[in-house]
Amino acid sequence: MTEQVPLRLREDEACMEPAVTLEAFGGQTNAVAVRIEPGEDTRELLPHLDRLRRIDIAFPAFTDGRGYSAARILREAGFTGELRAVGDVLVDQIAYMRRCGFDAFDPDASLDPDDVEAALNRFPQVYQSAADARTPIWSLRHQ
16 A cells, blocks of 8 residues: 655645644744644744744544634745645645645545646636735736
């Protein structure tokens, strides 16, 4: 049985360091990857974003949307490292997760690459601002 490789939408080298828990991160000075569980306060990481290379955000169930908020908080605070959605990640969620700032995915079940590509390209325009750099369609009318 081969281990599934996370899907990355980044060009840089993957951070292969093990992710520590948020609780353990506070006591370590050399950790560069951390895992956020639902209900944990992502803002605890804000003073340390410059030393983090990867943040994994857990999705224990696809119905738990707290990870979307965590991702947006981190991106809006300036985190530029890898932001990885881990767990019950469905292909239907990929485009929305991308808009919130995720750029890597480690789902429990493998995703078909063609389905992922279709999901990411399904809607050529967006209606609202988000953590990504896409310009909302309404603002294009005024350029």
